[in-house]
Amino acid sequence: MRRLLPLLPALLLAVPVMAGAAQADEKAPTATFTLVNVEYEGSKIWLPGTITVKRGTRVKINLVNNTPSGQHGFAIPKFGVAAIVDKGQPQAVEFVASEAGIFPTICQLHPAHVGGQLVVLP
Numbered sequence: 450m451r452r453l454l455p456l457l458p459a460l461l462l463a464v465p466v467m468a469g470a471a472q473a474d475e476k477a478p479t480a481t482f483t484l485v486n487v488e489y490e491g492s493k494i495w496l497p498g499t500i501t502v503k504r505g506t507r508v509k510i511n512l513v514n515n516t517p518s519g520q521h522g523f524a525i526p527k528f529g530v531a532a533i534v535d536k537g538q539p540q541a542v543e544f545v546a547s548e549a550g551i552f553p554t555i556c557q558l559h560p561a562h563v564g565g566q567l568v569v570l571p
């Protein structure tokens with residue numbers, strides 16, 4: 450145990466170093482989108498259905514539910530994003546698109562609703 454004590458300050462420093470990594474993410478280029486949920490001929494759809502960013506971008510999405518009634522979800526499972534949006538009460542989500550690929554966006558409350566996609570370019 451005595452041999453570990455000199456290491457203790459170094460172990461405590463690990464926390465600020467990790468916080469520094471989070472700050473680096475905050476300096477990433479930011480892309481902001483507004484998606485609107487509409488009902489068209491019986492289908493609920495977030496529009497635009499596809500959003501595209503470059504890998505490493507901090508993505509902010511403002512979510513507006515304009516369907517006649519009820520609440521809808523917006524989720525990007527790959528990046529742990531999930532929000533529930535009521536009509537008249539916009540929500541915002543934010544994440545870093547840290548991996549390139551094509552990822553589904555869904556209404557996690559109603560799996561039958563039309564989904565979209567997030568395209569992250571390398």
Ligand SMILES: [Cu+2]
Nearest residue numbers: 521522556559
């Ligand atoms: Cu829905």
